[in-house]
Amino acid sequence: MEEKELKTGFWRVNMIRYSVLILIAISLSLFFSLILIRRAGSIGEVVVRLVPLSEDASLLGRVPVNKLPAYQASVEKDVQLMQRKLGNLVPNQPYLVVNTTHNTFRLMQSDKVLREGICSTGSYTILTRGDDQKWVFETPRGMMKVRNKQANPVWVRPDWAFIEEGLPVPSPRHPSRYEYGTLGDYKLELKDGYLIHGTLYKRFLGMAVTHGCVRLGDDDLKVVYMNLKPGSKVFIY
Amino acid sequence: MRPSAIIKRVLKEIYHFLSWFSRSKPAMILAIVLFLLLPVYVFYLAIVVPASSCDSDFATGDTTLIELPGIDPDSSQGILETVKAIGNLELEKAYLANLLELSQQDSAYLYLNLSDSLLNMEVQGVTMRSCTLTDIRVTRRLRCLNQSQLLNWVSTPFMGQADLSTIPKIRYVVKEAPKDTNEAALQSAKPIPPDSSSVYFTLYFDKHLTIEVGQNEEPYDEEEEIIDIYQEGIQSVIRSETMRAILHGSSPEPQILIRLQVSKADARAIYRGLPVHPGLALKLQ
Numbered sequence: 138m139e140e141k142e143l144k145t146g147f148w149r150v151n152m153i154r155y156s157v158l159i160l161i162a163i164s165l166s167l168f169f170s171l172i173l174i175r176r177a178g179s180i181g182e183v184v185v186r187l188v189p190l191s192e193d194a195s196l197l198g199r200v201p202v203n204k205l206p207a208y209q210a211s212v213e214k215d216v217q218l219m220q221r222k223l224g225n226l227v228p229n230q231p232y233l234v235v236n237t238t239h240n241t242f243r244l245m246q247s248d249k250v251l252r253e254g255i256c257s258t259g260s261y262t263i264l265t266r267g268d269d270q271k272w273v274f275e276t277p278r279g280m281m282k283v284r285n286k287q288a289n290p291v292w293v294r295p296d297w298a299f300i301e302e303g304l305p306v307p308s309p310r311h312p313s314r315y316e317y318g319t320l321g322d323y324k325l326e327l328k329d330g331y332l333i334h335g336t337l338y339k340r341f342l343g344m345a346v347t348h349g350c351v352r353l354g355d356d357d358l359k360v361v362y363m364n365l366k367p368g369s370k371v372f373i374y
Numbered sequence: 375m376r377p378s379a380i381i382k383r384v385l386k387e388i389y390h391f392l393s394w395f396s397r398s399k400p401a402m403i404l405a406i407v408l409f410l411l412l413p414v415y416v417f418y419l420a421i422v423v424p425a426s427s428c429d430s431d432f433a434t435g436d437t438t439l440i441e442l443p444g445i446d447p448d449s450s451q452g453i454l455e456t457v458k459a460i461g462n463l464e465l466e467k468a469y470l471a472n473l474l475e476l477s478q479q480d481s482a483y484l485y486l487n488l489s490d491s492l493l494n495m496e497v498q499g500v501t502m503r504s505c506t507l508t509d510i511r512v513t514r515r516l517r518c519l520n521q522s523q524l525l526n527w528v529s530t531p532f533m534g535q536a537d538l539s540t541i542p543k544i545r546y547v548v549k550e551a552p553k554d555t556n557e558a559a560l561q562s563a564k565p566i567p568p569d570s571s572s573v574y575f576t577l578y579f580d581k582h583l584t585i586e587v588g589q590n591e592e593p594y595d596e597e598e599e600i601i602d603i604y605q606e607g608i609q610s611v612i613r614s615e616t617m618r619a620i621l622h623g624s625s626p627e628p629q630i631l632i633r634l635q636v637s638k639a640d641a642r643a644i645y646r647g648l649p650v651h652p653g654l655a656l657k658l659q
Contacts, residue, residue, distance in 0.1 A: 154394055158401055162408035169409075170416045174616045175609065177420040177626070182514050184421050205456050212463040219470035226477055226499025234502050238646040239568070239639060260565070261544055266551035275544070278647070279480050280498050300551045303558035344565040374482055374495065374502045374647035 231364040233333070235351055235373045237276050240343050242353065244361055252360045255343035257336065257352040258373075264301060272297045274348040276373055281327045283369045286362060290324035290334065292316040297348070321355060323362040327371060333361065420616050423625035461521035462659065465528065472531040472655035473499070483531070483653035484644070486585070486632070488512070490657075493587075493634060495644050503643050508590050509635035516630055516658075524658065532579040532654040538611070539575035539645055540597075540604045572597050573641035574604055578611075579654055584631045587645070589638040 173180070200208045227247055234243045237258040244251040259276035294314045299306045307313050321335015336342070336352040346352075351373075353361060365371075395401050476483040477499040485494040491507040519527065547566070552558035572593035577585045586608070593601055612629075619626040636644070 154391060155401065155404070157391065158395065158405055159408060162405045163412075166409045166412040169413045173413055173416045174420060174613055174620070177616050178612060178629075178631075180417075181421045181424055181628075200460075202453055205453065205460065209456065209460050209463065212460060212467055216463060216467050216470060219467065219474060223470065223473055223477070223499055228500070232500070234500075236503070236643055236647075238643045261546050263546050263548045264551055265548060270551075273546075278482070280500075301558065303552035303554040303556070341565055344568065346565045370500075372497050372500055372502050374497065374643070 228370050230366070230369055232370040232372065233361060233365060235276070235371065237278065237345070237373060240345060242351070242357070242361075244364055246364075251364060252357060254354065254357045256354075256357070257338075257342055257347050258345055259347055259349045260345045264297060266300055270300075272300075272348075276347070276349050276351060277328070277331060278373050281331075281371045281373065283325050283327065283333075283365050283367050283371060285326040285367055286365070287324050287326075288322060288362075290320045292319045295330070321353075321358055323358055325362065325365060333371070334358070416620060419620050419623075419625045424628040458521070461525070464525050465521070465659065466657075468525055468529050469655050469657045472528070476531050476653040476655055479653065481649040481652070482647050483655070484648065485655045485657075486634075487657040488632075489659050493636060493640075493644065495647050502647065503640065505636040505640035505644065507634050507636060509633075511631075511633035513629070513631040515628055527581060528656055528658065532581060532583050532656060534577055534579055534648075534650070534652040534654070536578045537575060537650075538578075538604060538607045539573075540600050541569065541571060541573055541575075541642065541645065543646060543650070545569075569642070572601065573638055573645060574601060575641070575645045576608055577648075577652070577654075582627050582629050583654075583656075584629055585654070586631065586633045587641055588633070588635050589641045590635050591638045 229247060231244060231246045231251060234245060235256060235258065236242070240256055240258055241253065242256045243253040260274050262274045264272045264274065292315070294316060296306045319337060320332070321337075324332050324334040326332055332350045334350060334352060335355055335358045338346070338352075339354060342352065342354055395405070473485060473496075476485075477496070480498070482495050482497050482502065485496055485501075486492075487494070488507075488510060491510060493505045493507055494501045495503045549561070552561055572589055572591070574586075574588045577587070579585065616626045
């Protein structure tokens with residue numbers, strides 16, 4: 138009876154010890170595994186160094202040895218053709234590149250910079266009225282073409298220009314819609330009513346303040362107006 | 375029971391446990407086996423397999439050396455030189471083809487030229503921003519790809535899948551229309567000053583390519599937290615992918631990481647100018 142009790146006690150003590158041991162071993166194991174997972178990238182870099190570089194001559198499986206020079210010439214020709222095609226993508230005519238992040242512009246012709254400076258672009262403001270009306274003031278990105286250009290432009294104020302000032306929106310042809318001088322000396326139309334034009338607020342040049350149009354200083358606008366024609370490309374990013 | 379007595383008791387139990395452990399051989403073996411089992415498994419799946427299988431993951435098929443019967447060693451060397459030159463030309467052709475393909479899109483894409491240390495953002499073949507890379511780090515894994523594997527890897531443009539960044543792509547400000555002219559006059563017309571916060575971003579592309587871009591300039595002290603969150607984000611992506619693979623009993627996809635450094639202005643313009651899923655043409659040599 139006493140012996141049995143002793144045996145049971147022995148097994149109980151050992152079971153507890155083994156359980157503790159297993160728990161500690163698994164915890165440590167998990168801990169080191171997580172460290173390994175966390176450092177897998179950097180340790181992997183070291184291991185990759187040990188992998189021998191594989192030699193490659195699979196081309197010889199595709200092209201017979203005696204046809205190698207002809208194949209080389211044909212690849213060279215393809216490369217030259219592609220380089221020419223890529224070169225042709227750059228417009229020969231002057232084009233404009235506008236950076237909406239830093240509010241700068243570059244007037245280019247091929248790889249030559251004709252003029253660069255600051256501008257103002259969309260303010261990324263969302264104007265809301267009620268639940269159903271919303272205007273987003275941002276400059277569209279991508280490649281656009283100049284549709285039209287005009288000296289001494291008149292600004293036909295859209296609805297948002299009145300709503301933004303807390304004014305009632307007049308009828309489409311109401312005289313209060315027409316403003317002279319606001320757009321500066323010139324305007325170049327892009328798409329969907331977006332323009333490149335001048336500004337009365339020159340202190341804001343270099344900042345994101347517009348309703349989506351690109352505003353330029355007077356001298357810059359004149360150079361851009363003189364160089365860009367209907368069809369000229371404008372790249373905005 | 376007093377706290378000192380509890381501590382004494384615990385220390386005594388630990389002593390007994392350790393002395394039992396040092397005497398019991400089966401316990402030691404069990405502990406070592408249990409301790410090593412998982413880390414060895416993780417090491418094998420997460421590190422050894424991706425490192426040793428980088429050939430097969432990017433393999434094009436036949437990459438074995440072809441015997442050149444009847445050709446003396448000297449001319450064989452010459453042929454291999456020609457093969458190498460053709461290989462370089464094929465890589466050049468592949469990246470030009472990628473640029474032509476990307477130029478057909480309306481949105482901006484990246485052109486990364488590691489040999490000239492250039493990162494360009496282009497639209498329809500026109501460079502909008504060209505950045506000089508001041509530092510380039512490329513993962514060693516790229517080294518174990520041979521020419522035909524590289525050619526296969528770069529044969530189509532890389533397409534962006536996701537990104538992480540310390541700055542938002544666009545920060546919109548929502549303004550409620552004023553009810554009258556008085557309310558309009560009260561609304562602030564002050565423009566938001568240009569953002570000067572630090573720029574770090576990571577672009578995840580298909581075909582296991584990750585590009586990390588960071589600014590040259592030292593970040594401001596107060597930005598430490600946001601940069602830590604960003605770094606933690608990168609780590610958690612790697613960790614979760616590795617974990618997921620290991621839990622499925624497979625090895626994580628071997629990633630190719632390219633780390634670039636540009637000026638802060640360039641980094642900001644590139645990140646903001648890129649679409650959510652940008653294309654990339656990569657020129658390695």
